[in-house]
Amino acid sequence: EAGVAQSPRYKIIEKRQSVAFWCNPISGHATLYWYQQILGQGPKLLIQFQNNGVVDDSQLPKDRFSAERLKGVDSTLKIQPAKLEDSAVYLCASSSLAGAYEQYFGPGTRLTVT
Amino acid sequence: DQQVKQNSPSLSVQEGRISILNCDYTNSMFDYFLWYKKYPAEGPTFLISISSIKDKNEDGRFTVFLNKSAKHLSLHIVPSQPGDSAVYFCAASGEDYKLSFGAGTTVTVRA
Numbered sequence: 686e687a688g689v690a691q692s693p694r695y696k697i698i699e700k701r702q703s704v705a706f707w708c709n710p711i712s713g714h715a716t717l718y719w720y721q722q723i724l725g726q727g728p729k730l731l732i733q734f735q736n737n738g739v740v741d742d743s744q745l746p747k748d749r750f751s752a753e754r755l756k757g758v759d760s761t762l763k764i765q766p767a768k769l770e771d772s773a774v775y776l777c778a779s780s781s782l783a784g785a786y787e788q789y790f791g792p793g794t795r796l797t798v799t
Numbered sequence: 800d801q802q803v804k805q806n807s808p809s810l811s812v813q814e815g816r817i818s819i820l821n822c823d824y825t826n827s828m829f830d831y832f833l834w835y836k837k838y839p840a841e842g843p844t845f846l847i848s849i850s851s852i853k854d855k856n857e858d859g860r861f862t863v864f865l866n867k868s869a870k871h872l873s874l875h876i877v878p879s880q881p882g883d884s885a886v887y888f889c890a891a892s893g894e895d896y897k898l899s900f901g902a903g904t905t906v907t908v909r910a
Contacts, residue, residue, distance in 0.1 A: 786831045786833065787833065
């Protein structure tokens with residue numbers, strides 16, 4: 686079974702530029718999550734989708750971050766414009782409805798904003 | 800407001816000995832607890848979990864203990880192996896299935 690795929694793995698941009706991350710969850714997983722992990726901290730949930738609907742985006746800085754999950758499969762997370770404090774690893778995770786507590790993570794995208 | 804805390808940022812243990820990782824939580828609505836393991840440049844990998852109706856769950860060398868009254872859980876690794884060197888995250892969830900993570904404990908297993 687293929688795992689969660691993410692791209693790119695690394696991205697360096699200047700502040701005020703925009704960036705997009707892509708995630709393809711495990712096949713058949715209805716729920717998809719985006720997390721932000723700042724160095725030295727645990728992952729923090731940004732947004733949760735179930736199929737193609739948003740379940741929770743209360744922690745998403747909506748003035749600069751946006752996310753979508755078209756057709757209930759893969760998803761993109763965008764930052765525009767980026768700030769220095771957005772430097773972090775962005776993790777995508779998915780879970781099935783049957784095993785909803787256990788989330789499976791992708792390798793992450795390490796973003797550096799200079 | 801950090802609801803899950805791992806107060807030990809690092810742990811060094813000799814190969815073959817026991818590793819004990821601790822985690823405290825504040826939200827009494829949490830009913831499911833998980834441990835994830837993370838290697839550098841990889842995403843976290845699910846390791847073991849425990850429901851709030853249990854106080855112990857064992858899987859091979861890994862055992863998780865839950866003390867609900869103290870809002871405390873621990874992960875025991877026996878015996879510790881070099882491949883266990885990684886960052887371990889404690890996570891907790893309620894009925895909404897959203898995970899709250901601790902800051903992680905870096906385990907180093909010495910040969």
